[in-house]
Amino acid sequence: MQLQIRNLSKTYSNGVVALDNISLTIPSGMFGLLGPNGAGKSTLMRTLATLQECDSGAVFFGELDVLDEKDEIRRLLGYLPQDFGLYPKVTAYELLDHFAVLKGLANRARRREIVDGLLQQTNLFDVRHQRLGGFSGGMRQRFGIAQALLGDPKLIIVDEPTAGLDPQERVRFHNLLSDIGDERTVLLSTHIVSDVADLCANMAIINKGHLLLHGPTQQLIDDISCKIWARFVEKKDLASFQQRHAVISTRLLSGRTLIHVYSDADPGDGFEEAIGDLEDVYFATIAGRHRAAAAS
Structure with missing residues (x-):
């Protein structure tokens, strides 16, 4: 039911x-x-x-x-x-x-x-x-x-x-x-x-x-899959990247700072396209980046 x-x-x-x-x-x-x-x-x-x-x-x-x-x-x-x-x-x-x-x-x-x-x-x-x-x-x-x-x-x-x-x-x-x-x-x-x-x-x-x-969970992941871009940055440069890009998450990976950006197109600045997952859906939605796209 x-x-x-x-x-x-x-x-x-x-x-x-x-x-x-x-x-x-x-x-x-x-x-x-x-x-x-x-x-x-x-x-x-x-x-x-x-x-x-x-x-x-x-x-x-x-x-x-x-x-x-x-x-x-x-x-x-x-x-x-x-x-x-x-x-x-x-x-x-x-x-x-x-x-x-x-x-x-x-x-x-x-x-x-x-x-x-x-x-x-x-x-x-x-x-x-x-x-x-x-x-x-x-x-x-x-x-x-x-x-x-x-x-x-x-x-x-x-x-x-x-x-x-x-x-x-x-x-x-x-x-x-x-x-x-x-x-x-x-x-x-x-x-x-x-x-x-x-x-x-x-x-x-x-x-x-x-x-x-x-x-559907998989559909929501698929919808965001081509909109996530990633790169490693120096910790001292994080604030600058956050000002220039729609950063939705940061994490430490093997001691290095990895950031994910939400963008419909290549944001440049050394970012590479990443495979979006449910964590990206969550962070982009909570940040208000993905709401309009999801509703359309």
Whole structure:
């Protein structure tokens, strides 16, 4: 089922506009919501998860009104928030079993079958009797996915799930998300570009409450592929290049400063055409360089 967001707006009491007339269609499968910290991602996630009210707008999941039919939506929803608190002295099995009871799984044998299956799926079965306080960050996140999968949800929302994970845990978590995204709508909110590049066939970029860009991930990369130019510069010359060119990113590579420039034509000055990637899409969009081209 598709998730339809129509003209969603939210302004906090301190005057911060978290969402400004957001309209977006999210198809089934993995969908990436990309943006910097403070972009409005978590506000949107909490609103879609029925945990926060918006000021105006509408959201539909299939035929269900997300904002008005909260109880019905919650039966179809799995949610992993950015800050997922756990009881450190409780074992993984005990807490997941408790969550299963809260989900309405009253039959003990059936509940045990489901809990064991989810612990197997998230590669936590062998540590099911270990207290959660001894879990690593990656194990905690995988447990969070296990609880989000209770009740076989059709809509899963995960907010910044890989922040702080080491590379090995990130790969393990990516594989888990990929496995669960085949027959569901999975909304992945993150500021980590590679998470979206690795996992999501469709995506959107938001910043300061505004929807800047959305579409199939590969198409967005293809659209920018001939507009990215790169060269190494001396650190002392960086400011001068930033004044003369539309520099969208700088990074150190083997101790040297590599800059990427957004330009429809060869900018000269020693630049060479580069193969654009999703990071270039992101930086060019956030910088306001790629917005007009994307909308046309």
